[in-house]
Amino acid sequence: MGLLRPAVEDVQARHPDTVLVDAGSGNAYLGFVLYELFLKGAASGTLLSIEGRPDLTERAQGRAQRLGFTRMQFQTAHIDTARYPERIHLLMALHACDTATDDALVAAIRHGADHVAVVPCCQAEVAAQLKEKRPVVASSGSMSLLYAHAWHRREFGSHLTNVIRALTLEAFGYQVTVTELTGWEHSLKNELILGRRVHRENRRARVQLERLLAETGVNPKLTRELGVKPAAAAIVEPDSSPEPEFPVASEPVEASDVSGA
Ligand SMILES: C[S@@+](CC[C@H](N)C(=O)[O-])C[C@H]1O[C@@H](n2cnc3c(N)ncnc32)[C@H](O)[C@@H]1O
Numbered sequence: 001m002g003l004l005r006p007a008v009e010d011v012q013a014r015h016p017d018t019v020l021v022d023a024g025s026g027n028a029y030l031g032f033v034l035y036e037l038f039l040k041g042a043a044s045g046t047l048l049s050i051e052g053r054p055d056l057t058e059r060a061q062g063r064a065q066r067l068g069f070t071r072m073q074f075q076t077a078h079i080d081t082a083r084y085p086e087r088i089h090l091l092m093a094l095h096a097c098d099t100a101t102d103d104a105l106v107a108a109i110r111h112g113a114d115h116v117a118v119v120p121c122c123q124a125e126v127a128a129q130l131k132e133k134r135p136v137v138a139s140s141g142s143m144s145l146l147y148a149h150a151w152h153r154r155e156f157g158s159h160l161t162n163v164i165r166a167l168t169l170e171a172f173g174y175q176v177t178v179t180e181l182t183g184w185e186h187s188l189k190n191e192l193i194l195g196r197r198v199h200r201e202n203r204r205a206r207v208q209l210e211r212l213l214a215e216t217g218v219n220p221k222l223t224r225e226l227g228v229k230p231a232a233a234a235i236v237e238p239d240s241s242p243e244p245e246f247p248v249a250s251e252p253v254e255a256s257d258v259s260g261a
Contacts, residue, residue, distance in 0.1 A: 007196070012038065017044045018039070020047045021090070025051045035069050096120075106226060108195075116193075120165065143215075
C-alpha cells in the first residue's frame with residue numbers, strides 16, 4: 001500500500017471518479033485493502049477486479065457484498081479479452097502468471113492508464129525464445145554465454161522479460177521505477193515495476209527497445225501485441241565461424257528446462 005499510495009493519491013486528486021483495475025486479481029485481497037483505504041471514504045471511484053477463475057470471482061463478489069463495498073466490480077475474464085472501462089487511471093497486476101503480466105501492460109498502455117504497477121510472476125516465454133534463437137545470436141560474442149544453460153536461460157529470460165517490460169513502458173511514454181516489493185523471505189517474485197505516464201511516447205526508448213529485441217533475438221507477447229518490431233539493422237547473422245576442432249559437449253539438463261514450465 002505504501003508503494004501504491006502515491007499513484008492512488010495522484011489519480012484521486014485529478015480524477016474524482018477514479019478507476020482502478022486489478023488484473024489477475026485472484027481472491028482480490030489487493031482490491032479489498034485498496035478499497036478500504038482509498039475508496040470507501042470517497043464519494044466516488046470504482047475498483048474493477050478481473051480474474052480468469054469464476055470460483056474466485058464469485059467468492060470475492062460475495063465478500064464485497066457482505067462488506068458493502070458497492071463500488072467494487074468483478075469480471076470473470078482473461079486479461080487480454082476482458083471488457084475495460086474507457087479510461088483507466090491505475091492498473092495493477094500482482095503475480096499475474098507468465099504472459100498475463102504482458103496482457104495487463106498492453107491493457108494499461110492501450111487505455112492510457114495514468115499509472116501502472118506490476119509485480120511479474122514466473123516467466124517461460126522468453127527463455128524458450130532464447131533457446132530457439134541461439135544460432136541467430138551466436139555471433140554476438142560472449143553475450144550468448146549468459147543463456148547457454150537451461151537454468152541460466154530461465155533466469156536470464158525472466159530478467160530480460162522484465163527489462164523489456166520496463167523499456168516498453170518507457171517507449172510508450174511512462175516514467176519507470178523498478179524496485180523491490182517486499183522482503184525476499186516472503187516472495188521470490190519480488191520485482192515491482194511502477195510506471196507513471198508523462199508523455200505520449202519516448203522515441204529514444206523505442207529505438208533502444210527495438211535494438212534490444214534485435215540483439216537478443218526475442219520478441220515477447222508484450223512487444224508483439226503492441227506492434228514493436230526488432231530493429232532491422234541490428235539483426236545479427238548466424239555464426240559463420242568454422243566448426244570447432246574438438247566436439248562440443250551437448251547440453252545435459254533438458255529436464256530442468258523451463259519451456260514446459
Ligand atoms: C498468483 S495469483 C495472484 C492473485 C492476486 N493478484 C494476488 O496477488 O493475491 C494469479 C492469478 O491470476 C489469474 N490469472 C492468470 N492468468 C490470467 C489471465 N490471463 N487472465 C485472468 N486471470 C489470470 C489466476 O487465475 C490467479 O488467480
